[in-house]
Amino acid sequence: MYLFTILVGLPIVLAVGLWWIPFRFLQAFMFVFSFFVSLCSALLFLSPSTFSFSLGSFFSTAVIVIDTLLILYFLKEGLGLKDKRVWILALIQLGLFSLVESSIGSNYGRADFIIDELSTFMFTVINIVGSLIVVYAVWYIDKESISENRKRFFLCVLILFLSVMNLIVATNSLMLFFLLFELTTLASYLLIGFRKNEISIHNALKALWMNQIGGVFILIAVILGIFYKTAPYFDGLMENGSMLVVVSLIAMAGLVKGAQIPFDSWLLGAMVAPSPVSAILHSATMVKLAPFVILKLAPAYEHTIVGQSIMVFGSFVFVIAGLYGLSRDNFKEILGYSTISLLGLMIAMATIVGNEHKDILYIIIFFHAISKALLFLLAGILEKNHNVKNISDMDGLLHKAPLSTSMIMIGFATITLPPFGLFFGKLFSIELVASNMRSDPTYLFLLAALAVGSAILILLYFKVASLLFSKNAKDEAYCSEKPFTCEMISPYIFTLLLMCSAFLIVFGGIEIPLIYILGSLLLIFVIPFWLKIDPFKNVDRVKEYHCGEQGHFGVAQWSFSFTNGIEKTILLTGIVAFIAIALGGLL
Amino acid sequence: MSWFLALFAPVFGTLVSGIDRVVRARMQRRLGPPLMQPFYDMFKLLDKRPMMVHKLHIVLGVMHFMALWASIALFMFGGHLLYIIFTHLLSVIFLILAGYSVRSPYSHLGANRELLALFAYEPILILMAVGFYLTCGSFEVSVITSNSPAIVSMPLMFIALLILLPLKLKKSPFDAPEAHQELCGGVEIEYSGFFYEVIYVSKMTEIIFVYALVFLFAGQNILLGIILVTGSFFLVNAVDNATGRIRIDHLVKKVYATAFVLALLALGWISYV
Amino acid sequence: MKKIETNSENLKDDISAFYDYKIWHYITVNGVDLGDKMEIQYLFKKYGNKEEVVCYFLTMDYEKEIPSIVSIIPSAYLGEGEVVDMFGVKIKEIPKGLLLEEDSCQAPLRKAQ
């Protein structure tokens, strides 16, 4: 309980405090903060206990006030920036919200917050990954040419967001969930639009209205819940099995947050935000609400058509989003699509893991958060230090920035190759699906998606690597990159975590024969050492074979693209899937 | 026995390659090279002056061989089939990165095609592993080889594997990744001398890996295993001699349209019928 | 062979008035060294017909520049390039070096050399 208070309170204290701390000490402060919250969350996770508590009536009034203010703010932004969709949705939300507040009962006698294993797991992800990204964000935002107050504001929003995230994964009340959901939307909106240029504002508004739809789903769910005389609490939903439509509506809100097709465009648009934002909100923590919600609600729709359609839809997104990523050139957009893709996998897995195999999903979520955070931080470093944003500009990057590039490669490898965390997540998923194959024909679909989707991710990442690695015959020496700089702290920690991910998994109680781990680790890490000792000193050098011709022969990335027709079909499929989930709930 | 098989896998592979060359030549009404020709080639390569483009390229090439050998060793010691497939994947990724690491358009195109080929066959290998799990109840090779032949319960999966064979063995019609008329060998083009020897040996080792997968379908029945391997060996050579090379985009489409569908059907068959 | 004379001013007009790619097969451009002058020939043949080869020709000084007919017959650049290389004459927009390298003998077919 105290630890939870620290997790929620400390960010708020720091957010207030950082306005007085001199900027150059900020990173150290953040580092200490990060250490504390990581420790707290780890302690919470390792001491399994479930406890719950409620807020007083003062707080429930405050919640209503904040909610109303928030919706009014959205309304104002929508009207001010003349975005029809935003203000219409805000009006709808306002109407629904007042309807809810007028009809909701005052006391259902349920706890507002329940902290269970799932919440504590999410705390670890949010706090360890999130706070380290904040440490990095101090360096990043310092490189922007904006006023110091704006910089502080940026950090303030980031830290407060951590607090909100800590609350949302612990909340039990749907109304609180709605408020916090909207708060994350607000954070997303503020941070995407942070650079205040035309494209940022456009994309921020897009993220806003799409996420508002999620809010609308929640409100409708609550109203329906009241109509069916169900308490608007998560545990209430779980008790009453007939409330499938309520559950599916909330799951849909989660899917919107997780940017599943057809709502994928907001996450892609979010890539114009500063890199730490993409890292913290749009890959490591906020979007993880999608698998979180699905997993939380999983018992309610186990073996129903809703669960099946969410699973099929998730595996569909796993494949399709990866294919979309293949056509992109911007590094962050590629990461964005691969995030959507992996979220699809997590969502699909969340519906089937059940209680016994939750750890598989934990492995996927946790190591995905770390891998993606690492990759996004490196994208930021490349952008600021090496002025590289697109993968087609990455020509010979290994030569120019060996350290960052090796870390990118580790980031890629951890998602696709043995013996790293996310890879094991996928491996265990395959095993799990295989062992349950006979129970349900839709598992075949998931299995196919797992097989194909992994292959697509391999294609996607190692296609990116094509230019990273290419190097002229004549330049042998690698440029040196300063290894100990403040931006490198968080990436180092992430890299370290990833490299020992297999041991972490073993430590977490899952059995993997050590020979596999050690063998493949050896195979991978022998390469840099071998290069270091320089075994081929006396070997003659040759130039590349160019058919005997002289001159420059350029190489380039491969790109793939969908035709328009297919894109439309995919969009339609996404919409149909959402309708199917809702209909499944109704029936 | 496992030690012996694992250690000498490259040698067996070379021998199979020698037989392969003779058989293919006879199918083309040629006399063909002597049986030991691949060994002579290897000794010849050892004699050459070593030359290289740059270090990383060589190191990745050597690691490709090591990883491949490791996956064979895992196989021979009866390891977990999924790990074996993924260690093999690791080795292919090393080769692809090696191809990318030199600034040669052929090498790059070769690596790109290799990657697309990987995209085509990797899912099917995974599905195949799941198929073994469903028939034999375990992913362990040692369990699979002590069970009754899996080919009986999933003949379609075996056909899917047969479709993959030319792809893995770089034979027509699926040899686009190293098409010598277009890419002069693709990823292996920049290797020479001793370093090409390494790539050459790993090609030989790949043969053993592939036929080991074929052998797996026979379970404990060694005689059936030998029949399956020999049969598929001749089939692959016959197909190689009866087809041209199809383009890489066709390759991906055809493999998905045939082998992938067959693998799914096989799984569906085992699980639900 | 039916020879029709033209000159460097009228060359493009004559050829474009005469040439229709559906009827005429363009054979090649030929150069003949007359000793003190060059004769440049443009040879055509009608498709599916047993008539004679038609030859437009012009005589020019070595140093003069004549227009190119590439705008009328896109594939003429090869024939013209060969004449440029072999005789060292100048044709507008046709660079040297189609067949000969810079360090090889220049204008090998010219008689004056």
Add this chain to the structure above:
Amino acid sequence: MKKTINIPYGSQHIALLEPVRFQFETQNEKIVGVKADIGYVHRGIEKACTSTFEYKQIPSVVARVCGLCAITHSLTYVMAVEQIIDVNVSEKAKYLRMLMVELDRIHSHMLCLSHTAENAGYEALFMQIMADREIIMDIQEAISGNRVQFDFVCIGGVNRDITDEIVKFIIKSLNELQPKIEDIFDMFENNWSLSLKYKGIGAITKENASIYNALGPLARAAGLETDVRAESDYYPYEKIGYKMILEQTGDIYGRNRVRLREILSSIDMIKNILCDIPEGNIIEKVKGKPNGESVARLEAPRGEIFYYLKGVKQAMLDRVRTKTPTFSGIPAMVEIFKGQEYGDVPAILASFDPCMSCTAK
């Protein structure tokens, strides 16, 4: 930001038997730009013909322009010379020349087909066609005494006569060849992988074929009616059953079909020639020195060969101009390459049947 790959194709490349350089600019594998460079093996044969050799020696010189169209080069030259110095060649010599040209066409087409198969990755078919091609080589050896460089034609006629045994041998061999060609035809028509590789690939429209002056099988596969055999009266082609062979598709498949059908029709023509070879001298005496201009055209396997001669009453000619089919075909080839996949390039190139030693003579 660079998005294209530059792929050098030649001057020394595995799939290219002769030195020519193409440089492709591709997006992924799709070709967006092509540059062609010829002239790697320029040997100055035109110069040699006007400075070193007398006009009577030249048939053997121009035969060395190219190994495959040896007979057509010397024959075209000979036809041009005969026009200037007024020699009347006997009907028998004409028939023998036609016989040799058609045999040459068969073996050249077979070579091209085998390379097209090889460059499409079909090694076995390559071996098969090359083995079958030996039959034609044997026939040529029986007639001229040589397998490759025949030197069969001379000014005024031909060098060797044909005997009854040879006629029998030819007919027997051709009967042996015909079913084999039909087998190969079937392969090109029905093989699954080859149909992926050939049908619709490397296509040129009839319009473009005539704009870029395509010729030979390349043009005929696109439906452009151009064939010197139908455009001249010099040889009695109609009499021996010549038909122009046309396809409409213009792709590699079409070109292969044109070649295969031409082989079959050449076999028929050869049989007809052998049936009605007239009696007569095989060689006329040649007197005088060439004076004046003349041109001659002949349909080589790859398309039209063109010779221009100018004599000034001397044993040495004033000007010999050789125009070879591949040389004229290059603009059309470059045009075809645009928009194709790089993976199809070797097969497309082989289907043009390019002869670089002809091009840079």
